[in-house]
Amino acid sequence: MKRPVRSLSGMVGIAILAALVLVAVFAPLISPGDPLAITARPLLPPLADWAHPLGTDRLGRDLVAGLVHGARTSLAVGLAAAVASLMIGSIIGTLAGFLGGWTDEALMRVTDAFQTVPGFLLALAFVSVAGPSLPVIVLAIALSAWTGPARVARAEVLSLRERDFVASARVIGMHPLEIAFREILPNALPPVLALSSVIVAAAILTEAALSFLGLGDPNRVTWGGMIAEGRAVLRSAPYLSIIPGIALVLAVLGVYLAGEATVERAARRVGHA
Template sequence: MSRLFLRSPEAVAGTIILALLVAMALAAPWLFPRDPLAIAGPAMLPPFQDWTIPLGTDRLGRDVLSGLFHGARTSLAVGLAAAATSIVVGVLVGTIAGFAGGWVDEVLMRVTDAFQTVPGFLLALAFVSVAGPSLGVVVVAIALGAWTQPARITRAEVLSIRERDYVAGARVIGMHPAEIAFREVLPNALPPVLALSSVIVAAAVLTEAALSFLGLGDPNRVTWGGMIAEGRAVLRSAPFLSIVPGIALVLTVLGVYLVGEGAVEASAVKRGNA
């Protein structure tokens, strides 16, 4: 599988981008040990004027490069945590609904429909507005709007798998229904759901940036969305304040998307060879 993955130019490019972003996130505390929200120099210092502050400073005199590195930690943490939460919840709901069937399936799918009627960003916006901005609240808010797709895909796969012979054999030998569902059926239903994870991570990163742009991100953390919003007021005189974090955001989403495409292509080739 790894060889097939590395044969894809998209996968290689995406892996390089994500590896650089992860390196930025991990290196941030060592390269920039000071608080990224602290004043580092004169306000509105242009890039490449002072090599101790290579990308200049914002309106309050904060180091843009330090914010960029620490913002990578926030974006990756929120993206991965929100994707993991939404996939776990969606897989549980989809497995129970698909395997149990009957009124259980009906109730869970109606709940899923109710969540799908509200756009994910509006749901996250409302939840953060009520609960208050913090990193944990943002993760939960994003997951609330993202778990429905994994739930529906898992349910569809489970409905197909539960009729196969090995599942009937497990029932005959007396295995508990929960054990059959989560030990025999679920592992075979996961691949299509995991292929969706890259889309969920990319959407989570963008949603977190949008919430921060609107002032609903964690106020104690540097975020790329917050940096873009900070530069909006001086867009004509200092466009670099918004352009630099904007490029980082685009590269993150692009890297996640390319890795996801590479994984899907590799799995398709592997199934074809099998």
């Protein structure tokens, strides 16, 4: 009885994620021009002017433009941070699991040290020191998210390094690092990649929280910045915070549900095999 419900939730997640991707890709066509430009009178309520169906903010900037260009920022940060954290975690986990000994011990103690600090606080401190910009935000999120992939990769490598194909690679004289990254890592990647949806969703939330606190890229429209902008007029114009807040919730929900559906489908295929 649970399988149809899970399939439905997966389809909903994939639909939301597909819509988010389309909006991000076609943002310049949906809302051409600068999304930070003043286009109408300030605090225009939703549906009051069809040229600005969702209204305008305190400065007269169009909310539709902010939403579609904010989707591009959120998706770019989420994907880039996930790729960076998976790469860092996979490399460290592979080295720790394959080399073992003091290398494993040292790398796992570094991993423990990063895990003792809450991810958002680490990202907050890093951006505060390095300055708010999109590359810095991506790097800050990646530094706070690589520990999970590292531990999963290490566990997989520990189970793979004694297999026959690894022994064969040693016999033919392959370099240890070549064995680790050419023979073992590709086989250890599937469980690591299963974490990508969680990392993307967390990265979108972290970027929004940083922007809400004024640490987002000032040259980019972000949903967190839009929510913070509406905070000052929350009683008189609550839509300024509610609309980007709904978009943020839908994006995170879509990424998470789509990732769960993908993992479930992959596990089902492995079970049938």
